[in-house]
Structures are given as structure tokens and as C-alpha cells.
Amino acid sequence: MSGSAGSLLHLSLLELSEALAARHVSSHEATEAALSRIAQTDGRLGAFLKVTAERARAQAAAADERAARGRRLGPLDGVPLALKDLFLTRGIETTAGSRILEGFIPPYDATVVERLEAAGAVLLGKLNMDEFAMGSSTENSAFKPCRNPWDLSRTPGGSSGGSAAAVAARQAFGALGTDTGGSIREPAAFCGVVGVKPTYGRVSRYGVVAFASSLDQVGPLARTVGDAAALLQVIAGRDDRDMTSSPRPVEDYLATLEAGAAGLTVGVAREWLAAGVDPGVAQRVEEALATYARLGARIVDVALPHTRYGIAAYYLIAPAEASSNLARYDGVRFGLRAGAEGGLRAMYGETRRRGFGPEPKRRIMLGTYALSAGYYDAYYLRAQKVRTLLRRDFDRAFERCDVIAGPVSPTVAFRLGERVDDPLQMYLADVFTVTCNLAALPGLSLPCGLHPTEKLPVGLQLIGRPFDEATLFRAARALERELGPLPAPPEISA
Amino acid sequence: MSLSVEEVRRIALLARLELSPEEERLFQGQLSAILDYVEQMKELDVSGVEPMTHALAGEAPPLREDLARPGLAPDEALANAPAREGTCFKVPRIIE
Numbered sequence: 001m002s003g004s005a006g007s008l009l010h011l012s013l014l015e016l017s018e019a020l021a022a023r024h025v026s027s028h029e030a031t032e033a034a035l036s037r038i039a040q041t042d043g044r045l046g047a048f049l050k051v052t053a054e055r056a057r058a059q060a061a062a063a064d065e066r067a068a069r070g071r072r073l074g075p076l077d078g079v080p081l082a083l084k085d086l087f088l089t090r091g092i093e094t095t096a097g098s099r100i101l102e103g104f105i106p107p108y109d110a111t112v113v114e115r116l117e118a119a120g121a122v123l124l125g126k127l128n129m130d131e132f133a134m135g136s137s138t139e140n141s142a143f144k145p146c147r148n149p150w151d152l153s154r155t156p157g158g159s160s161g162g163s164a165a166a167v168a169a170r171q172a173f174g175a176l177g178t179d180t181g182g183s184i185r186e187p188a189a190f191c192g193v194v195g196v197k198p199t200y201g202r203v204s205r206y207g208v209v210a211f212a213s214s215l216d217q218v219g220p221l222a223r224t225v226g227d228a229a230a231l232l233q234v235i236a237g238r239d240d241r242d243m244t245s246s247p248r249p250v251e252d253y254l255a256t257l258e259a260g261a262a263g264l265t266v267g268v269a270r271e272w273l274a275a276g277v278d279p280g281v282a283q284r285v286e287e288a289l290a291t292y293a294r295l296g297a298r299i300v301d302v303a304l305p306h307t308r309y310g311i312a313a314y315y316l317i318a319p320a321e322a323s324s325n326l327a328r329y330d331g332v333r334f335g336l337r338a339g340a341e342g343g344l345r346a347m348y349g350e351t352r353r354r355g356f357g358p359e360p361k362r363r364i365m366l367g368t369y370a371l372s373a374g375y376y377d378a379y380y381l382r383a384q385k386v387r388t389l390l391r392r393d394f395d396r397a398f399e400r401c402d403v404i405a406g407p408v409s410p411t412v413a414f415r416l417g418e419r420v421d422d423p424l425q426m427y428l429a430d431v432f433t434v435t436c437n438l439a440a441l442p443g444l445s446l447p448c449g450l451h452p453t454e455k456l457p458v459g460l461q462l463i464g465r466p467f468d469e470a471t472l473f474r475a476a477r478a479l480e481r482e483l484g485p486l487p488a489p490p491e492i493s494a
Numbered sequence: 495m496s497l498s499v500e501e502v503r504r505i506a507l508l509a510r511l512e513l514s515p516e517e518e519r520l521f522q523g524q525l526s527a528i529l530d531y532v533e534q535m536k537e538l539d540v541s542g543v544e545p546m547t548h549a550l551a552g553e554a555p556p557l558r559e560d561l562a563r564p565g566l567a568p569d570e571a572l573a574n575a576p577a578r579e580g581t582c583f584k585v586p587r588i589i590e
Contacts, residue, residue, distance in 0.1 A: 107570040200549040214549050240558045244549070247556050312532040323509060330510070332583055337576030344586045349512035361511055365502070365521055366528060368509040382535055384545030389538070391546060424527050440549040 008033045009170040010488065013227035016173055017075045023067060027078030030173075031060035031122050034080040038124065038171045041492040046146040047156075047166040049085050051125040052092060056080065059122040066120065075230050077120030082172040084163050085126035086133055087113055087218075088207040096209040097129040097141045097159075100329045100336045100355025110207025111242065112176060112218055112235045119234045124172055127162030131357045132326065133183055133211045135159050136429045139420055140359040147416070148190060149489040150456050154413040157187030163221045164191035168489055174222040174231050178208060180215045181314050182408070182433025185445035188221050189408035189459020192447045192486045194228045194476070195221045199467045200440035201246035203232075204239030212321035213244075215314075215437040224485075225446065225477040229253035232469065251470045261478035262296030264471070267401030269304040272432055277410045280451040284458040285407050288448040291482055292405070297475075302397035302404060306389045307435055313390070314434035315427055316370045316383040322360070323367030329355060362423060391439040398465050403475045407432055408445045408459035436463050444472045446479060447486050457486060495529040497522055 008030060011019065019025045035053050042048050063078030072078070083089065086096050088106035090113075095101045109117070116123070130140035138146040138161025146161045148154040149169040156165040160177030164187035167175050177184040179197035188195025196219040203218040210216065220231035236250045268289060273282050293299050331337035331351035339350025356364070370379040397404060409429055419426045436443035441463055448460040460479070464472040502522050506513045513521065568581045577584040 104574055107566055107573060201553070238556075243555045245555075246550065246553060306538075309535055309538060312535045315528060316532055327510075331576060332585055334574035335576075340577070340586050342586075344588050345510075347586055348510040352510055353512035356511075358517075361513075361517070362521060362524060364509045364511060365505050366525055369497075369501075369505050369525070369529075372505065372508060379532070381545055382540060383532075384547060385540040385543040386535055386538060387546035388543050389540070423524055424531055427528075438546075 009037055012224045013079055013173040013222055014075065014224070014230055016079055020067060020078045021072060027060040027063040027067070027122060030078065031056050031080045034124055034172060041169055041171065044147065044152060044492055045149060045165055045169055046144050047128055047162040047169065047171060048082070048125045049095065049097070049128050049143055049162070050093060052123055055092070056122050056124050063120050063122065073118070073120035074234070076116065076234055078122060079173050080122045080124050081116065082124045082127050082163070082166050082175045083113065084129050084160050084175070084177045086129060086178055086209045087176065088209070089113055089123070089126065092126065094126065094209070095143070096133070097131040097143065098355065098357065098360070099142045100351070102336065104334055106207070108207060111204040111239045113207065115235050127160075127166055127175060129162055130159035130359065132209065132322070132360050133159040133178055133180055134322070134359045134363055136182065136186055136426055137414070137416070137419065138162065138187070139416060140357060142357050145416060148413045149492060150192065150413065152492070154415050154456070155190070157190035157413060159183040160221065161187045164188050164193055164195065167191070167193045167221050167223060169492060170488070174220060174227055176218060176231070176235070177221050178216055178218050179437065180211050181318060181437050182430045184219045184221060185408050185433050185443055185459065185461060186429070188445040189457065190413035192457030192489065193221055193223055194225050194447070195219065195445040196228050196232060196469070196472070197436060197443045198232060198236065198469055199442040200437075201244050202236050202442070202467065202469065204242040204245045206239055206241040210325040212318040213325060214321060215318060217437070225473055225480050226254065226257055229257060229473045246467070248467055253470050253473050256470050256474050257477050259474045260295065261292050261475060264403065264475055265298045265300055265401040266292050266475070267300055267302035267397050267404040269302055269307065269397070269404060269406055271304055271307050272406035277407055278412065280453055281407050281409070281411060281458050283452060284449045285405070285460055288460045288479060289405060291479060295478055295482060300400055302401055304393045304397060304435070306386065306393050307431070309386050310390060310435040310438060311427060311431055313383040313386040313438060314430065315366070316379050317387070317438070319363040319367030320370045320380050321367070323364045323371065326360060326364055359423075387438045390435050394439045394441060394463070402464070402471055404463040406461050408461040409433070412451045412454050412456040412458060432461060441466060442469050442472055444476050446476045448479065448483065450486070495533055496526045497529070
């Protein structure tokens with residue numbers, strides 16, 4: 001990256017927004033800079049499944065016209081963003097990373113897409129992901145792998161790997177992802193960006209391809225805490241088309257962003273820093289806790305004894321719900337149809353055999369088994385009870401603290417191919433992230449430095465009380481201000 | 495917890511998935527390992543614990559007015575159909 005267009009891409013979303021408001025730069029310039037960055041780097045990175053250049057240029061022109069008339073729609077007006085390919089975009093192919101939806105052109109927009117467009121955002125394209133958001137490395141994309149901009153031999157994490165990689169590599173000023181068991185927070189940690197999984201019900205799921213409906217939640221990925229807050233501000237809130245979206249008013253996240261760490265109580269679950277966590281990851285997390293103490297926060301130990309059962313409960317509940325949600329891909333109404341000449345039964349089997357990759361098949365199998373006659377009580381129902389126990393752990397902990405801090409992942413980004421043959425090993429990477437979804441709480445991933453020897457980003461996870469995203473942003477911002485920004489990842493040669 | 499190949503085939507049938515013999519063997523091993531892992535939930539005493547069936551416990555969602563509103567036009571709803579006839583999705587014959 002060189003010249004003024006290159007330096008433009010290093011602005012944060014809110015810095016760009018200020019420059020747009022002051023008319024120091026145009027949305028046209030920002031959009032062209034992002035598009036040429038994508039053209040130069042994405043052949044090697046693989047973050048985008050589709051680039052919507054013409055639409056982006058038209059939206060940028062409209063934003064510049066509004067700016068010229070002094071009628072900017074708000075902080076996102078004219079800002080180039082990108083979307084995980086799980087969000088329905090009217091008239092733009094949406095695949096969920098799966099062959100079974102290849103060529104699917106949605107007839108309507110997801111609510112979050114409508115809200116971004118109403119706020120004037122520019123859509124650069126659709127981002128790579130694990131098929132149906134099932135995975136922790138983006139290696140389950142049916143189309144191509146995505147790589148980590150810090151080290152192209154490593155995965156960006158998943159399932160929102162394209163979202164995290166694009167933001168880290170300065171291809172976009174922010175992105176949306178989804179998080180069912182860590183799919184925003186883990187890739188954010190691996191790529192050194194901020195990722196937020198809001199409280200279940202905070203953001204509408206209407207028009208978001210469903211994976212596990214009691215766990216799925218939409219959230220932002222961005223380079224700074226303030227950027228993530230500005231994005232959530234726009235997409236959060238009640239939507240009549242999603243009956244699980246909450247009517248609670250959305251707080252003004254930027255109003256309390258700079259309130260500092262003094263007066264906050266940070267809970268530390270010692271279980272989360274015990275055996276199994278890479279020592280370099282644990283070191284950065286411990287340093288972050290020491291920084292919080294120095295900034296005037298009180299640090300207390302809390303107990304989350306049921307964390308160790310989280311993966312077991314998650315890998316029953318999520319596949320069970322997925323097996324039900326993915327029943328709709330049957331070759332009848334949309335997506336792939338195969339084997340119809342053999343009759344209806346053959347069409348179902350052949351469509352699903354050819355359309356689904358190994359991970360969705362594995363989870364459909366697991367979920368179908370867990371829900372089948374004779375096993376429901378032993379698996380699904382018991383897992384739902386474990387979920388209650390996990391939530392009680394958190395409720396008890398939040399009597400003593402405002403946020404809980406720990407690692408996002410036990411390791412830094414792992415290498416492509418390293419875990420693909422061992423699904424259980426891949427699942428265990430989610431040990432610190434799934435509990436937040438199971439308990440329906442908000443969680444945030446914040447870069448807290450580079451690993452001391454591997455020189456890859458480490459993510460600090462902050463978990464908050466239900467609907468208390470404002471305190472998460474405040475706590476994260478206090479640390480971000482102290483640590484300063486991560487250096488940019490190394491240059492990606494064309 | 496070890497699944498037999500017959501059980502794998504029965505689950506695949508319930509899920510309407512056609513599996514190759516290789517996939518059957520692969521899933522037999524992988525699903526058995528995952529089910530072994532989740533067995534640890536059995537250590538927990540969950541008697542008297544209510545299942546968390548709703549992620550927004552205690553929040554009654556507001557209901558909207560039951561009014562007719564525009565939805566997708568038939569051509570929009572059918573635009574992605576693999577096969578259509580008139581305003582219907584066309585599927586293979588079920589009854590001979």
C-alpha cells in the first residue's frame with residue numbers, strides 16, 4: 001500500500017467518517033481505494049466470495065451527493081463495508097459458503113442489510129465463510145479457503161473468517177459476521193481485530209441464513225472498539241420480523257465509550273487460564289488484567305465451574321437445531337436440485353449428497369441422532385439443562401463483577417490443514433466462546449498484543465451482563481487506549 | 495459410545511442424506527468419538543434443573559397487529575425454483 005489512497009485505508013471507520021463529514025475525502029475515493037486493495041490482495045487472501053464493485057460505486061456516488069448537500073445520514077454514510085455471505089442481499093447471490101445455494105439470488109434483504117443501506121453504507125461484497133457458518137477456520141468454505149493476513153499459511157479462524165481477514169487486511173473499514181459458538185470472536189482474535197457477539201435478541205436475525213436458531217447472533221467486526229460500537233448502534237434493535245429480537249431500547253454506545261476502567265470490576269475465571277491454554281496467550285491475557293488493575297479496575301476471581309461441559313452441550317444443541325434448519329434444502333423451492341429423474345426420495349438424497357460438504361453432513365447426522373426417538377432425553381434435553389447451569393454460573397459471577405475477562409481461544413491462529421482431519425480437535429478450539437452463546441450473553445474479542453514468540457495476534461475476551469454491550473465497549477476501549485493499536489499485518493504481495 | 499454402520503445408515507435415512515460407503519465409515523468413527531466426548535455431561539446431576547428452552551427467558555416479545563401486508567409476489571417467490579409450472583413449484587410425481 002502506498003500513496004494517499006493507501007494511507008486512506010489505514011484510517012479507522014470513525015476516522016474515515018470524520019474525513020467524509022469534513023469533505024477531506026470522498027466516498028468515491030475511499031471506495032476506489034478499497035476496491036483496488038481487494039483487487040491487489042484477494043487473489044492470495046481469499047476473503048471475498050463476490051465483489052459488488054458497480055453497486056459500491058453507485059452507492060458511493062449517492063453518498064457523495066448527500067455529503068455535498070450537507071445531508072449525510074450519519075457516521076456510516078459513504079463508508080465501504082462488507083458482509084459475510086450469510087446475509088440475504090436482494091438481487092446479489094448469497095451462498096452461505098455452500099454449493100447447495102450456489103446461484104441463489106435472494107428476493108429480499110436481511111434487516112441488518114436494510115439498516116446499513118438506510119444509514120448510507122457502501123457494500124463492497126460478500127465474504128468467505130465456513131459452509132453454513134459451521135467451522136472455526138473457514139476451511140469448510142465450499143468455494144475456496146481464506147487465509148490469515150498475518151501469515152498466509154494460517155487460517156483466519158471461522159466461521160466469519162472472510163469478515164475478519166478483510167477488515168485486518170484493510171480491504172474494508174468494517175464487516176458484519178455471525179456468531180453461533182464463537183464465529184465472530186475467534187476469527188477477530190486470530191486476525192487482530194475487534195469482534196462483538198451481542199446479547200441474543202439484540203440484533204434481528206431476519207434474512208440471515210439460519211444455523212442454530214437459539215444461538216445465532218449478528219455482530220460487527222472492525223479495527224477499533226469505537227468502530228464496532230458505531231456499527232452495532234445501527235444494526236441493533238427490535239424488528240417485527242424477528243420475534244426473538246428484543247424490544248429493549250438500544251443504549252448510546254459512543255456516549256460511555258471513553259468512561260474508562262476506573263470503577264469497573266473485572267471478573268477472572270481461573271478455570272479459563274488453567275491447563276490447555278498456550279502460555280504465550282495466557283501471558284498476554286494476564287498482562288491485560290494487570291493493565292486493568294493499573295487503570296483503577298478491581299480484579300476479582302469468579303467461578304464458572306460448568307465451562308468444561310460447554311463444548312459437549314454446544315455440540316448437541318447446535319447440530320440438533322442445524323439438522324432441523326437445514327431440512328429446507330431439499331431441491332424443491334430454491335438452490336440445487338439433483339436426482340429428480342429418480343423420484344422424490346432420490347431427489348432429496350441426491351440433492352443433499354451433492355449440495356452439502358462434509359461438515360454440514362456431519363452436523364446433520366449428529367443432530368438427527370441427538371433428536372431421534374429414544375435419545376432426545378439423554379442428549380438434547382440434558383444439554384438444555386446444562387445450558388441452564390451455565391447461565392446460573394454467569395448470573396452468580398455477575399453479582400460480583402461487571403465484565404468477565406479471559407482468552408478468546410486457547411491458541412493463536414493455527415495452520416491450514418492442521419485440524420481438518422480431526423473434527424473433535426477443531427470443536428475443542430471453541431471451549432471459551434460457546435458458553436457465551438449458550439448463556440445468551442454478549443461477548444467481545446479485543447486484540448491484546450502479539451504472541452511473544454509466534455508474533456500473531458492474541459484476543460482478550462470480555463463477557464458482559466445481558467444487554468450490557470455499553471459496558472463491554474467501555475471496558476474494551478479503556479484497554480485499547482492504553483495498549484495502542486496493533487501494527488498493521490505484513491504487506492500481501494499480489 | 496460406538497455407533498454401528500447400520501445405525502449410521504438409519505440416521506442418514508432419517509436425515510435424507512445419501513452417504514457413500516467411505517462416508518459411512520468415516521462418520522461411524524467421527525460420530526462415535528464425538529458422542530464419547532459428550533458422555534461427560536452424564537457426570538452432572540441435572541435433576542430438578544429446568545431446561546433452557548428460550549434464550550430470552552422472562553421477555554415476552556411484543557405482538558404486532560394482525561393485518562394483511564404485502565409479501566413476496568408469486569414471481570419473486572418462484573424466481574429461484576429449480577422447476578416451476580405456472581405459480582407452483584414443480585416436483586417429481588409422488589403417486590403413480
